[in-house]
Amino acid sequence: MTPFTQDASYFFATIYGGIVVGVLFDIYRVIKSNFKFIKYCSLVFDALFWIxxxxxVFITVNAIESFELRYYHFLALFIGFILYYNTISKFVLAIMNKVLYILTALIKNTTKYIVSILKNLYYVMIYTLHFLFDMIFYIPNMIVLINRGVKRKTLGKIKIRKKV
Known part of the structure; x- marks a missing residue:
């Protein structure tokens, strides 16, 4: 039989497990309120939260008493959750929302800048290739056509001069 002080320490340790459950609940609320696709897949994410x-809870009970589950573990988990939820949950929720907002803004801005850099790089490459093709195909054709035109004009003038 365990002494009362040891049972009391197990009880208070299990309260910390309830606080961890409260933190998990706040994380779930923050994610669910900020991402629309989670609302559509609510069943899956609810199941994930409960898993x-x-x-x-199993890790808490195992760490405390090696799976000797007692009635006061459930009471302590409930008390820990209620203590957390009624005291610091609002502050933790506000902090998590701000952190998530900052992270999503950072990811969006980083993605936007990377896309704009890649878009500009694409145009630089396309215009460079266009210039190279102009240099390779268009300019020599122009030179050939100019030479043909000059030859025709000079031949035409010579023929005209011979007739006169």
């Missing part, structure tokens, strides 16, 4: 919560 993570179950794993957290």
């Amino acid at each position: 993570l919560t179950t794993i957290t």
Whole structure:
């Protein structure tokens, strides 16, 4: 039989597990409120949340008492969750929303700048290739056509002069 102080320490340690469950719940709320595609796949993400919560509870109980599950573990998990939810949940939620907003803005701006750089690089490459093709095909053709035109004009003038 375990002494009361040891049971009390297990109880308070399990309260921390309830706080972790509260943090997981806030993370889930932040993600669900900020990403629209999660609202459409709500069933999948709800199941994922509960799987993570179950794993957290099992890890907490295993770390504390090697899976000797007692009634006060559920009470302590509930108390830890309620303490977290009623005290610091609003602040943690606000901080998580700001961090997520900053991260999404950073990712969007980085993507926008990378796309603009790649777009400009594309145009530089296309115009360079266009210039090279002009140099290779168009300019020599112009030179050949000018030479043909000059030869025709000079031959035409010579013929006209011979007739007169």
